[in-house]
Amino acid sequence: MKSMDSLLIRAAFKLPVERTPIWIMRQAGRYLPEYLAVREKAGSFLDLCMNPDLAAEVSIQPLDLMEVDAVIMFSDILTPLIGMGVDLDFNPGPDIKNPVQSVRDIEKLLIPDPSESTAYVGKILRLIRKAVAGRAPVIGFAGAPFTLACYLLENSNLKPFTKLTTLFFDDPDTAHLLMRKLTRMTIDYLNYQIENGAQMVQIFDTWAGLFNPADFETHIFPYVSEIISSLDKKGEVPVVYYINGSNHLLDSMSRTGADVIGLDWKTDIGEAQRLIGERVSLQGNLNPNILFCRPEVISRKAEEIIRSYHGETGHIFNLGHGIDKSVDPQHLLHLVRTVKQLTTRNG
Amino acid sequence: MKSMDSLLIRAAFKLPVERTPIWIMRQAGRYLPEYLAVREKAGSFLDLCMNPDLAAEVSIQPLDLMEVDAVIMFSDILTPLIGMGVDLDFNPGPDIKNPVQSVRDIEKLLIPDPSESTAYVGKILRLIRKAVAGRAPVIGFAGAPFTLACYLLENSNLKPFTKLTTLFFDDPDTAHLLMRKLTRMTIDYLNYQIENGAQMVQIFDTWAGLFNPADFETHIFPYVSEIISSLDKKGEVPVVYYINGSNHLLDSMSRTGADVIGLDWKTDIGEAQRLIGERVSLQGNLNPNILFCRPEVISRKAEEIIRSYHGETGHIFNLGHGIDKSVDPQHLLHLVRTVKQLTTRNG
Numbered sequence: 279m280k281s282m283d284s285l286l287i288r289a290a291f292k293l294p295v296e297r298t299p300i301w302i303m304r305q306a307g308r309y310l311p312e313y314l315a316v317r318e319k320a321g322s323f324l325d326l327c328m329n330p331d332l333a334a335e336v337s338i339q340p341l342d343l344m345e346v347d348a349v350i351m352f353s354d355i356l357t358p359l360i361g362m363g364v365d366l367d368f369n370p371g372p373d374i375k376n377p378v379q380s381v382r383d384i385e386k387l388l389i390p391d392p393s394e395s396t397a398y399v400g401k402i403l404r405l406i407r408k409a410v411a412g413r414a415p416v417i418g419f420a421g422a423p424f425t426l427a428c429y430l431l432e433n434s435n436l437k438p439f440t441k442l443t444t445l446f447f448d449d450p451d452t453a454h455l456l457m458r459k460l461t462r463m464t465i466d467y468l469n470y471q472i473e474n475g476a477q478m479v480q481i482f483d484t485w486a487g488l489f490n491p492a493d494f495e496t497h498i499f500p501y502v503s504e505i506i507s508s509l510d511k512k513g514e515v516p517v518v519y520y521i522n523g524s525n526h527l528l529d530s531m532s533r534t535g536a537d538v539i540g541l542d543w544k545t546d547i548g549e550a551q552r553l554i555g556e557r558v559s560l561q562g563n564l565n566p567n568i569l570f571c572r573p574e575v576i577s578r579k580a581e582e583i584i585r586s587y588h589g590e591t592g593h594i595f596n597l598g599h600g601i602d603k604s605v606d607p608q609h610l611l612h613l614v615r616t617v618k619q620l621t622t623r624n625g
Numbered sequence: 626m627k628s629m630d631s632l633l634i635r636a637a638f639k640l641p642v643e644r645t646p647i648w649i650m651r652q653a654g655r656y657l658p659e660y661l662a663v664r665e666k667a668g669s670f671l672d673l674c675m676n677p678d679l680a681a682e683v684s685i686q687p688l689d690l691m692e693v694d695a696v697i698m699f700s701d702i703l704t705p706l707i708g709m710g711v712d713l714d715f716n717p718g719p720d721i722k723n724p725v726q727s728v729r730d731i732e733k734l735l736i737p738d739p740s741e742s743t744a745y746v747g748k749i750l751r752l753i754r755k756a757v758a759g760r761a762p763v764i765g766f767a768g769a770p771f772t773l774a775c776y777l778l779e780n781s782n783l784k785p786f787t788k789l790t791t792l793f794f795d796d797p798d799t800a801h802l803l804m805r806k807l808t809r810m811t812i813d814y815l816n817y818q819i820e821n822g823a824q825m826v827q828i829f830d831t832w833a834g835l836f837n838p839a840d841f842e843t844h845i846f847p848y849v850s851e852i853i854s855s856l857d858k859k860g861e862v863p864v865v866y867y868i869n870g871s872n873h874l875l876d877s878m879s880r881t882g883a884d885v886i887g888l889d890w891k892t893d894i895g896e897a898q899r900l901i902g903e904r905v906s907l908q909g910n911l912n913p914n915i916l917f918c919r920p921e922v923i924s925r926k927a928e929e930i931i932r933s934y935h936g937e938t939g940h941i942f943n944l945g946h947g948i949d950k951s952v953d954p955q956h957l958l959h960l961v962r963t964v965k966q967l968t969t970r971n972g
Contacts, residue, residue, distance in 0.1 A: 438949045443914035447922045490912065491893050492929065526872040526891045544873045546838050565837065567790035575794045582839065602785045 282514075284415040286348045290478060290516035290538050290559050292592040298584065298621035299347040300614055301417070303520075303540075304600035305340040306352045310607055312339050323368045327357050330401035337406050341414055344607065345614050348415050348478070351402050351471075355421030355482050356429060358467045361395025362387045362459070364430065371434045378430045379441075384456045389463055392470035399467075400474040407475040418476030420468050422483035422519075423460035423501045430456070439488065446497050453497065461501045465508045472515050480518040480540065481505065487523030494527050499534065506535035518561055522599055532557045543598025548586035559592040564613070566597040569605040573612045580616050590623065629861075631762040633695045637825060637863035637885050637906050639939040645931065645968035646694040647961055648764070650867075650887075651947035652687040653699045657954055659686050670715040674704050677748035684753050688761055691954065692961050695762050695825070698749050698818075702768030702829050703776060705814045708742025709734045709806070711777065718781045725777045726788075731803045736810055739817035746814075747821040754822040765823030767815050769830035769866075770807035770848045777803070786835065793844050800844065808848040812855045819857050827865040827887065828852065834870030834889075841874050846881065853882035865908055869946055879904045890945025895933035906939040911960070913944040916952040920959045927963050937970065 282288065285299035307313055313336050320326035326333060337352040356364075356372050363386060365375035378384055393400060399418075406416050431441040446453045468479050486498050506517050519531055520540030531539050532554035541550055541562035550560055568579045580595075587593045595617045601610065629635065632646035654660055660683050667673035673680060684699040703711075703719050710733060712722035725731055740747060746765075753763050778788040793800045815826050833845050853864050866878055867887030878886050879901035888897055888909035897907055915926045927942075934940045942964045948957065 438917075438951070439914050440917045440949075440951065443912070444917050447915065447918045447926070487891065488912075490891050491896070493912075523870055523891070526893070526896075544834060544837050544870070546873070549838070549873075565790070565835075565840075567786050568794065570785075570787045570791050571794045579794070602787075604785070604787065 284347070284477070286415045286417075286594060287477060287516060289591050289594050290518070292559055295591045296623055297618060298593050298595050300595035300617045301346045301348040301350065302340070302344070302597055302601050302610065302614075303350075305344060305346055305350065305610075306336045307601060308603035309601055309605045309610070310339060310343065312336075312343060323354070323370065324357070324366070327353050328398045330398050330405055333398070333402045334405035334409060337402065338409055341410065344610055345618075346414075348417050349406055349410055350417040350419065350480075351399070351406060351476070353399060353402070353419070355419070355425065357399075358390075358392070358396055358420065358463060359426065359430065361390030361392070362463060372429055374429060374433045377433045378427075378456065381452050381455070384452065384459065387456075387459050389459060389466070392467045396467060396470065400470060403471060403475040415477040416475055417478045417480060418468065418471035419480040419482060420464050420471075422481050422486065422498075422505070423457045423464060424498045425483050425485045426460050426464075427453075427456055428485045430460075436485070446493075450497070457497075457501045461504055464505050468505065469508075469510050472510050476515065478516045478518065479509070480520060481536070483519065483521045486521045487527060491526055491530060494530055499530055502534045502536075516559075518594075520561070528554050538594060540596070541598060546586060547583055547593075548588065551587060551589075551592075555589075555592065559594065560587065561594040561596050563596070563598040566599045566602055566605075569597075569601065569609045569613065571609075573609065576609060576613050577616045577620075580613055581620055584617070584620050595621075631694070631824070633762045633764075633941060634825060634863060636938050636941050637865070638860075639906055642938045643970055644965060645940050645942050647942035647964045648693045648695040648697065649687070649691070649944055649948050649957065649961075650697075652691060652693055652697060652957075653683045654948060655950035656948055656952045656957070657686060657690065659683075659690060670701070670717065671704070671713070674700050675745045677745050677752055680745070680749045681752035681756060684749065685756055688757065691957055692965075693761070695764050696753055696757055697764040697766065697827075698746070698753060698823070700746060700749070700766070702766070702772065704746075705737075705739070705743055705767065705810060706773065706777065708737030708739070709810060719776055721776060721780045724780045725774075725803065728799050728802070731799065731806065734803075734806050736806060736813070739814045743814060743817065747817060750818060750822040762824040763822055764825045764827060765815065765818035766827040766829060767811050767818075769828050769833065769845075769852070770804045770811060771845045772830050772832045773807050773811075774800075774803055775832045777807075783832070793840075797844070804844075804848045808851055811852050815852065816855075816857050819862050823862065825863045825865065826856070827867060828883070830866065830868045833868045834874060838873055838877060841877050846877055849881045849883075863906075865941075867908070875901050885941060887943070888945060892945075893933060894930055894940075895935065898934055898936075898939075902936075902939065906941065907934065908941040908943050910943070910945040913946045913949055913952075916944075916948065916956045916960065918956075920956065923956060923960050924963045927960055928967055931964070931967050942968075 285295050320332045333352045367373045516537035518538040519536035525545045538559040543565040667679045680699045714720045863884035865885040866883035869889050872892045885906040890912035
């Protein structure tokens with residue numbers, strides 16, 4: 279199957295689709311007993327990320343178990359930092375033993391060759407592509423520079439973002455140095471994923487919603503735009519840009535060059551479509567907590583989103599944030615089937 | 626001094642002001658060594674809340690120390706729940722020993738007489754009014770029903786808001802029962818504060834930003850509107866309605882009947898003014914983390930907000946969220962003086 283044959287890629291480029299595609303952020307994850315069994319076998323979370331066979335196995339699980347329309351590679355946004363010289367562990371949250379504390383620390387960060395430092399990611403993608411054999415498109419991803427900078431500076435105790443704030447506002451030149459390096463790394467890393475089979479890529483900028491529109495434009499936008507314009511196969515491999523808590527940034531996000539904007543669950547998708555729907559496709563945006571509710575409620579809330587979005591393409595159904603580990607997998611399966619049923623065009 | 630003589634009350638009602646008033650959410654708090662000394666003397670956090678003399682003392686501290694334009698009574702949004710039969714403690718975060726787990730638990734919640742269950746709040750307000758002697762207006766406050774419900778259901782482990790979500794969407798009738806009781810309690814509580822000297826009241830709905838606009842309209846808006854329309858001295862005692870993470874809800878918020886909308890720091894205040902500035906005054910909205918930065922940066926970021934807001938009244942300067950306990954008080958004092966200087970009209 280060429281990737282253009284898939285609903286996901288066509289919806290991302292606003293080409294005609296028979297129905298709305300659906301995939302779920304963190305669909306390969308802890309809510310699935312089948313994932314937990316493989317995770318147990320792998321050892322630590324990082325061991326699983328770096329074990330291509332097992333990582334590919336958990337990536338593919340939701341394709342059959344949850345009937346989703348795409349496979350996203352199992353990994354973590356922070357793993358490519360290891361190749362930059364970052365001493366990263368997970369206990370269970372991310373734990374960086376050598377957080378960035380000075381200009382010197384930033385200068386020491388390496389720009390790795392992703393085929394060396396993240397060869398396991400290339401292998402995971404090739405294994406997934408082979409195993410999936412065209413049944414569904416394969417999604418790669420990376421953290422955006424700002425969100426990576428949050429962890430590099432604050433480690434896992436992000437709030438109140440003291441170091442991040444003082445770096446960006448008291449010393450913007452040094453912040454720029456860090457963002458430049460992370461941007462360079464991310465471009466190479468995403469191009470490596472595309473080269474190894476990623477058919478769509480998502481850039482996760484989870485924390486970028488912290489900044490107001492003016493600060494976003496100054497300190498975040500240029501780097502994200504540069505990444506997107508530097509990706510290989512632009513126009514063939516769509517790019518999704520996601521921020522959690524992004525309602526105030528939608529206009530800026532839609533001008534980054536991304537093909538798709540990933541919405542959180544707070545924004546009304548119809549409102550977002552009126553604002554930026556001419557420029558981009560939209561991904562989202564069910565409140566992830568709705569999956570704790572009764573199946574009838576899940577159906578009704580999915581339908582509200584489907585009705586709020588107008589037009590027959592340009593929408594990729596997803597949650598507005600990652601699926602919670604306590605969700606009953608049967609509830610997710612119900613959502614997937616409901617979205618497919620509600621959006622299938624007759625004739 | 627009549628309250629209408631104060632900058633704060635006039636700005637809230639869009640009456641002419643000589644300059645923009647400023648106060649700070651959590652201005653009576655842990656960043657001040659003088660607060661910590663009194664807190665030490667009081668015993669626990671709850672002991673301080675319930676000790677009228679000491680609570681009044683810490684309330685007034687920032688008036689002289691930080692030169693702010695208003696005094697907000699020292700208290701916590703959860704303390705009025707005690708009179709409803711809730712077993713509340715702070716360790717140091719809120720800890721509810723008997724969270725709401727059933728319809729029965731909701732039915733058991735009492736609607737207290739605030740002059741009995743929160744007599745200490747009446748005393749605090751009267752003591753503040755007496756001590757301040759007209760030098761500044763006095764602000765009362767309450768938590769909004771939805772935000773109180775979050776704590777009553779989830780206790781301090783709010784995320785992922787499982788109980789809250791299933792109550793509101795699986796069982797809206799029971800949610801309504803809970804919201805009705807909290808609304809009733811809050812009306813009485815705020816009217817008691819107004820009766821005892823509060824010259825402006827703020828309704829804190831910290832968590833309401835969790836819901837999308839449609840769910841906000843259904844499950845939150847009616848109760849907030851009812852509270853506001855049931856307050857005594859409407860048109861004399863202005864009402865501020867604050868939500869953290871509210872950019873997607875600004876239009877709804879501006880239709881609650883509130884005189885002032887408290888903005889978080891993510892929304893551009895000029896954009897908010899274009900959207901809802903005809904209906905309401907605006908409070909905010911400096912990123913609270915900017916107070917960690919150098920004084921020059923604090924000045925520049927304050928100026929950006931002042932320039933973004935157009936017109937000579939209708940703006941109350943504040944942070945977009947409470948001040949962090951690690952902020953240097955001298956930085957806050959610098960902000961207050963800067964805002965006063967930048968907004969003073971000539972002539």
